[in-house]
Amino acid sequence: MPLSIVILAAGKGSRMKSNKPKVIHQVASKAMLQHVVDTSRLLNPQQIIVVVGHESQQVVELMQGQALIFVEQAEQLGTGHAVLQCHDELTPGNDILVLYGDVPLIRQATLEQLIEAGKQDHAVCILSFISETPTGYGRIIRDLGDNVTAIIEEKDASDRIRRINECNSGILLIKGSEYKALLLQLDANNHQKEYYLTDVVKHAVAKNQTVVAVICTDESELLGVNNQQQLAQIEQLYRAKKAAELMTQGVKLVDPQRVDIRGNLTAGSDVIIDVNCIFIGDVELGNDVEIEANCILSNCKVGAGTIVHAMSLIENSVIGAQNDIGPFARIRPDTVTGSKAKIGNFVEVKKSVIGEGSKVNHLSYIGDCEMGANVNIGAGTITCNYDGAYKHKTIIEDDVFVGSDTQLVAPVKLAKGSTIGAGSTITKEAPAGQLSFSRAKQLSFSNWKRPKKN
Ligand code: UD1
Ligand code: CA
Secondary structure, three states: OOEEEEEEEOOOOHHHOOOOOHHHOEEOOEEHHHHHHHHHHOOOOOEEEEEEOOOHHHHHHHOOOOOOEEEEOOOOOOHHHHHHOOOOOOOOOOEEEEEEOOOOOOOHHHHHHHHHHHOOOOOEEEEEEEOOOOOOOOEEEEOOOOOEEEEEOHHHOOHHHHOOOEEEEEEEEEOOOOHHHHHHOOOOOOOOOOOOHHHHHHHHHHOOOOEEEEEOOOHHHHOOOOOHHHHHHHHHHHHHHHHHHHHHOOOEEOOHHHEEEEEEEEEOOOOEEOOOEEEEEEEEEOOOOEEOOOOEEEEEEEOOOOEEOOOOEEEOOEEOOOOEEOOOEEEOOOOEEOOOOEEEEEEEEEOOEEOOOOEEEEEEEEEOEEEOOOOEEOOOOEEEOEOOOOEOOEEEOOOOEEOOOOEEEOOEEEOOOOEEOOOOEEOOOEOOOOEEOOOOOOOOOOOOOOOOOO
16 A cells, blocks of 8 residues: 655643744754655655644744645644544555654664554554553553553553553554545544544454554663653764664774764775764765864765864865875865875865865865865965955966965966966966966165064
8 A cells, every 4th residue: 555654743841941932853864854765765655744833833944845744733632643644645545654743763674564563454553552650651551462442542541541651652553544534533632632643542452353553672762752861862873873884884983972873874894983973964084084073074075095183174085096285284175186196284266176185284274276286385385266246266377386374365377387476366277388477576664663662
């Protein structure tokens, strides 16, 4: 049966003490709801419906352009009520998988187990877990044959039921053919005066249909977020899982507790990552790459054998093989470096190509620049790329040598093999193979006396 996924995301999340709706709070630099949507996609559903309510505009805006169907639940009258709001959008007959927008760590493999169980003829399949601290959760009631007969919410439960430690995760799968009959029977006759989605279980059982619970052994996947403490706990779990994965792949993490992976980090063999590095989005590290302490890399590729020294930032760029980057380098978007390039300390590079073997070793700004191979840029060189209105290009051809403290006023070109004398302000093309400089003549005053304090 084709699958419809319904993600519940209408809750206010008042305990977050935030003006933002709960589900757009981020785990690993990505909204919690986005995590759930991304995992949902891996299941190839025919449709994904997101139930929004509190500050829904913010949620819809953040998630726009992603082929999602948004359904407004103006008043939050319970999980059953939330699913009922999707009635007009749900493709009739599709099986329905209900997920929570504030349970971001749920894994594809776990949901696939639930879907697999649903292929037998069960009306409802629940994802449950065994907890030593079940307080607050709905409890799973089973008969002697282990079939599930009901889910009782904590607030409606007797002491005997509260002692049951099998809990409802909230995630469940409802058979498409049964959905309508089961949901239309829901009422709010309970302690909280809410429409409980969990009541589909007792209605199915009353009709002699079977309900099963698939036990998820990793409770951390099912953790929901209600406050900042839980958000931090989930961030920590995510980080630990990613670190463990990397070590399994052979990456050396100097301290797995002190690395943050907020996206997808792929690494070749013999990669070493020192402490306090943050990896955001898609980052690819080649073989033998070493990242020293306190670096932040986001959406970038780093070629084999490159060392990124401490305190360096690389963003949306492609770094070639065997580069030497940093310490204290800042590489901004759209930078591409060839192999064996060197970007040293206190160097900022933006939207530039740095050719093979070229060096910008100290205290420089290189922006909107096309640099060839084997160029040497002296300390304190600045490309003056901005005239206050427009950005202009600096072209530096192969084998150019630029002396220290030079300003290259763009648009300008330094032709192949040219040499620029230190302290120059270059405003015109420097011809190939020639020495160019612009420098005030040095004067010396033999009679001059340094002022002295009386
Ligand atoms: C629910 C389950 C409980 C389970 C627990 C797991 C029911 C009746 N109970 O309880 O068995 O153990 O989750 O955490 O389903 N939401 C809406 N609209 C609503 C109500 C809720 O979108 O009208 C969303 C919330 O934003 C949240 C999720 O549904 O993401 C769960 O709601 P919540 O109120 O936390 O459910 P619980 O009462 O904790
Ligand atoms: Ca909850």
